Amino acid sequence: MTAAEPRREWDERAGVRSCPRRVLGDELERGQLFFPPALVPYLDHPLVRALPADRRRALLARHLYHYLGFTAQFETRVVNRATDRIAGGRSGLRASTATRLDAYRIYVDEGYHSLYSLDVIDQVSRASGIPPAPYDFGPFLARLDAVGERALPDEGPLAQLLQVVVFETLITSILNDVPKDAGVLTVVRDIVRDHARDEGWHHAFFSALFRELWAQQPAPLRARVARCLPGLIRSSLLPDLRPVRASLAAAGLGPAAVADVVADSYPARRVDEDVRRASRHAVRLFEETGVLDVPGGRDAFATAELLR
Template sequence: MTYTMAELKVFESWYEKAGVRSTPRRLTPQDQDILKSFFPKHIVPHLNHPLLEAQEAPLKRYVEAQHLYQWLNFTAEFEVSVVLRATQKIADNKSGLELSRRIRMDAFKICVDENYHALYSMDAVDQVEQRSGIKSLDYEFAPFLARLDGVADGHPQHRELVQLLQVVVFETLITALLNDVPKDKGVITLVRDIVRDHAIDEGRHHAYFAAFFKHLWGQLSSSERVLVARLLPDIIVQSLQPATRAARTALSQAGLSDQAVNTIIEDSYHRDAVMAGIVYASERTVALFQECGVLDVPGAREAFAKAGFPQALDA
């Protein structure tokens, strides 16, 4: 069940419970904790590939550290370049929607949260680099953002609407990582702590953006609803594409041959497995769209099914 914006009360205790208000700076313990895993291997396909498993421990540890850095760098960039970009428009009353003062004030709180998530993600990169001695490779967010924003290329007059949809999609996905990492005592404490903090804040954000989509959908014209219904599948798919470029770079920098790198990436991220993961992660998001009537728009079910979402035809 999702709430309307009027019913939403998750930010009433924000000043007491938000991570930026209630948690200390998370630090890497000055002991052997840094020798634990950087990231749970079972949720990162290429870290489990036999060709990588056969390598010496330092090489495997290097690749694992680079995945952590990639995830932290992606998180920092995404929060600012995508989530904050749209949420600031909501807060500033520049979203094109009719919004109450309270809805906008809650958006300002989310802006504070997301900036803080970006800050402690980068802080974690610095701390892990210093304690582990493994330097982070350069990270390039631009290709991901270009693909994500490219969904609107054929509809430039609706570019800001698409940016709002990007945030709705990403903030309502099932993020197993946020649930799995804090429970894994084999992962370094700093990572477990910041992921736990992030998950608590994201619970409020999920509720907000699920309600916000209802609000947005209710203000769209019939033609806008048709456009949105047909763009949403691509937005979901582009939001959840795996970071194979960063994985390739890390494997190459670790010293693996081009052939080995290609084999690891192709085996770990073949299309069917990737799409199955996308379908799973977007179950709640697609259910939200179904609840709002998105799939009842002419052509919507066909668009979702063509993009690889079989549940759309079963709804």
């Protein structure tokens, strides 16, 4: 990409520049869904199916709130933590002015994604009467940061850049599948579609950024980066089950039933397969750039169950 191409595209197509505020209509009264049931692993569990319809409906609403709440926190506390470093020339990366300007554009995008995520939580909770549960992003962030602290204890800025490279090159089903489900609230489908459009450009930016970043690292540090990346991938993609347990308990299931539903809905083999599927583009990027060819690199990715 040349510097001019992303700038022109951003000015004309970025959601913050071209999309209106998405507003909830009267679709709740017509039975539109908060979230695609097929993307909620526990919704079809026998113990959940036995719940009254209004409690199952509330489970879908809380799943939406958690997805949007996580998005709002991740974009500002993880992605923008790194893009701020790139844009401000404090990342340790020798970045051109064009790259720094694009990082600022992504910073704006991510702030806007957080804004409309919270906005839709507020709109939907007010209209439905189903309140969002408090969500503590801290444990997830601590788990993610711990990976870099162990593998790159003296390279904090680099670890933060790698976090974002990983997350922005993952491909999950939500951004693709939610907008296609005509049974889901239009406001939800619209903001997910808006988000996906922006993320397509972010994916390209961070893929190119990693190639520059990798080329600038000395050989000993490359080996440590290669061993760090699999842990960052898994930490980014492993499901955060704390909100799931809290939502199931709020639906009226007791502790033993909650444990059964979670165990049955998130078996280790399925979780590993989901991680491999979502990380395939990131793993391909790292393979193409030679990450898996450094000593210990391929073994680290294989041990993390990321290779087929």
